[in-house]
Amino acid sequence: MQSTSFQKLSRSTLLFPLALVVFEFAVYICNDLIQPAMLSITQDFGVSSTWAPSSMSFYLLGGACIAWLLGPLSDRLGRKRVLLAGVMFFTICCLLILLTQNIQQFLTLRLLQGMGLSVISAVGYAAIQEIFTERDAIKVMALMANISLLAPLLGPILGAFLIDYVSWHWGFVAIASLSFLSWFGLKSKMPEQQQKPIKQPFIYLFKDFKKIYFDRNFLGLTLALPIIAVPLMLWVALSPVILVKALGFSSMQYGLAQFPIFFALIAGNIVLLKVIDRFPLGKTALIGVPIMFLGALFLLFGAISNIYLVPCLLIGMTLISFGEGFSFSVMYRFALMSSNISKGTVAAAVSMFLMFSFFIIIELVRVLYMHFHIPAFAWACFCLIGLWFICPQVMLKRIMQQRLNAKQF
Template identity: 50%
Template structure:
């Protein structure tokens, strides 16, 4: 891959970074938000739930629309939309209006998953696409690392609303980069499937057991980390009395583990059969969360074990995500914009449901409830993903002529 070939994914990942940081910078600021609007801390994780629900709202349309008119115009329009929604948050006047705008901002996720990722998969061959996705993830994952620290620092020197102005500015730079470098990976003159076929395509995907189970692996993999992002302000600041700066610093090992997993995946992609990294990643994923559960129950320093366990879990997720995404995308012959859109909806709905499950587990059992839910979701992931990965690896090992 030449440096010029990487300019498009770098522009895309800058937009992805801006969208993710809209969540990660906002989470430490949420304690200030609820104070300003005089509401309870139960609204803190709901902000992330609202954002992720927005990510599931429009993928059903953005993916098939990009199949019909092209990936490029749909993605550029999505970036412009996200800029407007970010700017609008600066003038919000109530917690209800804030939550509505969180949903509308979350729609920006639809353009990344259903359009941008599909374009990357089409622009590169299989193993190169996995490496590019892993490297993109490393850049995007700077958002969860920088976001809590930046958000915590920003609210000490400026109003919380300022972060949305910074997000809009980053998105504008990404818009310029995509306008300059994004290729068109579908031929709109040839791919003219009518939008009326969307229902039939989605119904075909819903009936495809192989696809649905492959797509379900992605939110199951990420649920513990999503729960951590949503609830760690409450766990660390409210329960353990940390400052917002300390809260941000304790996020660094977790996302460093995720980045390390992606780097290892990029190095192993050419050396191991595609899917082997997922099998390897299951060990630190489950083991780390079991360590967290034990530490929360029996240690006088529960935050140390929570962070250590989540860091191991994140390393396993980094080894797995890009490969699972590729497997799910190729699990159905339906057009890739529609498949990617369906995957996005399954993922966003799964994340939102998962965060609510984690919230209720925390409300019922505190830190122990959060840790137990993390272990249970990781075990469910292994149960669902292991046969999916074996099947995908087996199909890739069959010669083309024999498979035909």
């Protein structure tokens, strides 16, 4: 379901994306601020530190579990109603987690909080793609990414502060307050849907998902998203264990070590904004992912040599982050527009594919890390990024050639 008219990118039309990115920032920092505190949280609950990555994987699983419903529901009830309800649900879950008494209750609330990820990807991003033209939508996504990326940049430092000076509970209070603030902005600045919601009963939903998941173009392009995004997600999940537990970093050293990595992610998005109008759409991904592969080679070298482990980890993850920033928004647009099914449903399909990939891979690498330590992380990143050259790159080049041929005729 795509709008028949698009808005021009201007200061006034940016107010909705800015309100949305406040919520996106709250959802992201709900992971990036809490993850560094997980070593302290596992101690409070009296469980092993190996539970620390599960906070992130359950958070991502929550996003995957609800995406199938939120996208199609927004097609039928309207994006705005579903988005506002989702923001309020996330806010309440951030407050309820303060009452948890054990790790099982904590992870259950983390799963429920993770549904906020699907509110953004299956509803908010779909609205952005419908409201703005193709290249403007990519620019808006990149601008939003630059703001939301303050979360992983500030999260480790704030998480270290929580560990050293106050309780982790206050982090969730601050996140709930920020989410509640975004609710007011979205209520007043989000445009109403320009087309009437579709009236098909939900039984058609399963037929739509079947069409989407059996579409080779969709699968080939959507596969690129976890390939591009998972290595950094693995780093966020495992870096407290790698840097603090294994390498003996202090909480503050851990936070400072994240700066070059997430600055590189912001830099990748800024460069994307500068060059998006100069290249054929998709060219930046063909440049960015090989840069990520180079970063994975640094990770492998560090894991094998041990002498240069820390600089190789930081250089490798910095290159991977830059490549992700340069590539992800473009590939997300290609994935979302790869099917003619209503965009809420396609966004939900993309979100489910992405979140389930995150959950499965993070949990798998967590188990491998318990046995093989840092080399497991390095090899996982190398193998994931290597998949790009097998399928998504070929699919992207074919679609870019089709677009070029269409313009010539």
